[in-house]
Amino acid sequence: MTRVAPAPALAAQSATAVARPVPQNRRSRVRLRNIIAFALLAGPNIAILLIFTYRPLLLSFYYSMLQWNLGSSVARFIGFGNYVEWLGDPRTPTVVTTTAVFGLTTVGGGLVLGLLLALLLNQKLMGRGVARTVAFAPYVLSxxxxxxxxxxxxxxRYGLLSVFLDWIGVTSPEWYSxxxxxxxxxxIVYLWKNMGYVALIYLAGLQAVPQDLRDAAAIDGASRFRTFWSVVFPLLGxxxxxxxxxxxxxxxxSFDLIRAMTDGGPLGSTTTLMYQIYVEGFQTGRAGYASxxxxxLFIVLLVITAIQLKFVERKVHYS
Incomplete structure (x- = not known):
């Protein structure tokens, strides 16, 4: 005669079966499959980053320690001599000032103009899709x-802007010299070319703002400007x-516009740090100094990005 286990005994057996640990060899196989899947999916991207990003970065730092001309088979280790020479170069203050002015005006002006353009393109206008395409097109051009x-x-002498300025009675400046x-x-040209990119990103952010928040502000009597400044703009953080x-x-x-329009002139007034790297590396051939x-420049970009991540992001609300 078969004895039936009491209910508490059955419950204890079930709990023991559930709590039984996974065999060690099975966990090892699962871990191995995860490692292989990660290597197959992320391995090519990691290899590309190592080969085409981090390796050139390390080589550039190594070359900056050398007195080496481009194409020469002879190089001499000079430590931080190139850095000391760059800091003591009388052209460095002009290059740094030009870089700072160009960066601040293009970034600040681009954000303001791009936001205004996005607000315009967000309205219900006839041909809005065509206008958005036209506004973004300069960004993808060479x-x-x-x-x-x-x-x-x-x-x-004969430019379109000169004709317009003559029409309103203003003499055209000598832009080139x-x-x-x-x-x-x-x-001006940089802002025109990149304003569409900023407007496109802002437009996506504007369309993600819930309409009920704007309606609630309107019901409370807020003006359109007050609604934008107090409701919409914080959500665009x-x-x-x-x-x-x-x-x-x-x-x-930025390099291409300066190369095409002024070649760093006149008298180096449009030579930014990026363009100086090109001139020293490929025109004068001083590869070590250019490195x-x-x-x-890499350190400057790294510091600016770190400062933005540490201080600016604190004022950004993601909810």
């Missing part, structure tokens, strides 16, 4: 092509933070 095109527009106006010309980082990095690494300037 910087060299854009620079060559705007050279004709800024030409003080005068010190302040050359940098102003580069900034993550978008603004993202654009602040990406546009700053892009601005400080030192590139390392300094």
């Amino acid at each position: 910087g060299i092509a854009v620079g060559m095109l705007w050279l004709y527009i800024f030409n003080p 005068t010190t302040p106006w050359a940098l102003v010309m580069i900034i 993550p978008v603004t933070f993202f654009l602040l980082i990406t546009t700053m990095l892009s601005s400080l690494q 030192a300037a590139a390392t300094i």
Whole structure:
């Protein structure tokens, strides 16, 4: 006769079966499969980053310690000599000032103009889709092509801008050969080219703002400006933070427009740190000195990004 185990005994047996640990060999197989899957999926991306990003970065730092001309088979180790020379170069203050002015104006102006354009494109207008495409199109165009095109527009003799200024009774400045106006010309073209990118990102953020929040503000009697400043703009904090980082990095690494329009002139007034790296590395052939300037630019970008992540992100609300 078969004896039936009491209910408490059955419950104890079930609990023991559930709590029984997974065999060690099975856990090892699961871990091995996860490692293989990770290697297959992330391995190529990690390899590309190591080969094309971190390896050149380390090599650039190594070359900055050498007195080496591009193409030469002989190099001499000089330690931080290139850095000391760059810091003592009388052209360095001008390069740093130009880089700072260009970066601040293009980033600040780009965010403001891009936001205004996004607010306009967010309205219910006829042909809004075409307008959005037209606004974003300059961003995907070649910087060299854009620079060559705007050279004709800024030409003080027969350019389109000169014709417009003559029509309103204003003499066109000598954009190419005068010190302040050359940098102003580069900034204007840079803003025109990249404003569509900022507007597109802001437009996505505006469309993600819940309409009921705007309706509630309107019911409370808030004006459209007050609704935007107190309700909409704080919700765009993550978008603004993202654009602040990406546009700053892009601005400080700008090269193509300067190369096409002014070639760093006149008298070096449009030579940024990025363009100085190109000149020293590929025109004068001082690869070691150019690598030192590139390392300094990398450190500047790293510090700016770290400061933004530490202090600016504290004021960003993600909910």
